[in-house]
Amino acid sequence: MKKFIFAVIILLSLFSCSSKGGSEQNGNFLSTTSSISAPQARMKESTSSDYASDSSEKTAERKLIVSVDIRVNSKDVEKSYKSIEEKLKEYNGYFDNVESSKNRYHLTIRIPKENLYAFIDFIEQNEKVENKNINTQDVTETYYDTENRIKNREVLLEKLRNYLREARNIDEILKVEDRINTLTYEIETMKGNLKNLQSSVDYSRVTLNILNPEAIKSSTNIYNKYLNLISFLKAFFSGILFFLVGFTAAAIPIVLILALFYYICFGKIGLIKKLYNKIK
Structure with missing residues (x-):
């Protein structure tokens, strides 16, 4: 086991040196979770130097x-x-x-x-x-x-x-x-x-x-005319409905008064009828 861990440390140290130009690695790779992630950290640090050399070759x-x-x-x-x-x-x-x-x-x-x-x-x-x-x-x-x-x-x-x-x-x-x-x-x-x-x-x-702006404009005009017609019809029928409702609301009291007048004067009470009979 110790030989294996020692071999791992040596390999990771060599990998770190190749990417960073000879930096040393400390810690046991397999002893803890942090030691396992150490190669990734070294890899990130080496990226910029590797990129600088590669990108210079590919500038064209x-x-x-x-x-x-x-x-x-x-x-x-x-x-x-x-x-x-x-x-x-x-x-x-x-x-x-x-x-x-x-x-x-x-x-x-x-x-x-x-x-x-x-x-x-x-x-x-x-x-x-x-x-x-x-x-x-x-x-x-x-x-x-x-x-x-x-x-x-x-x-x-x-x-x-x-x-x-x-x-x-x-x-x-x-x-x-x-x-x-x-x-x-x-x-x-x-x-x-x-x-x-x-x-x-x-x-x-x-x-x-x-x-096709001309056709779109023409279609838009037709559509707008259609919308205007719909709005006009809505307003027209709304006006008629409003008139009928208003007329009905105003006519009901008049009808009731006339009905009451007829009932008193000519109906069962018949005041005018009785008065006419007396005069006659």
Whole structure:
């Protein structure tokens, strides 16, 4: 057991020296949880120096994410859409999302970065561009930093697997396996992020809106007229209803008074009738 622990300490010390230029490591790797996490701390410290050397070798390969927003006015949105669809196939691009209505298209396009500006030129030459916005995001540092973090973790992961083969104690095995699982998850997550980042670099995103403003304006006017008609009819029938309610409320007392007058004068009481009979 002591020989195994001593071998682990020596290996981790050598790993630390290679990434930090000769710094010493203290502590027992497998004695406590904190000692297991020590290689990760050294790995993080070595990342910046590793990145500095690697990025200097790759300065010509900058990682840029380009996003473009374009608004196009067209008298025939279907024709414009078909034209753009054909050109997009020619440039090896594709539609990431398509939303359409009678007089408009909202398109999300992914196109290889080397064909982006040729595609924009095609749109400007064949369509009436109302608005255009190009945004460039430099992710070079993030990309190579992530790449180097993956490499460092893979080196550490291989060392931990070697330690696991030599482990004899159950407690040691469980601790190393837990650290291996954590590192494996981190590596897979970083690789996924790196893949998405590379995809965003390789394929620029173009958000394209194709509109027929005249048709939209006409449709809006018709819709507004329809709303005005509905409002007028509502007001008209509301006025009639209000009049009937008001008339009924005012007529009820009059009707009651007339009914009472008839009852007293000509009904069962018949005062006028009795008076007439006396006079007669």
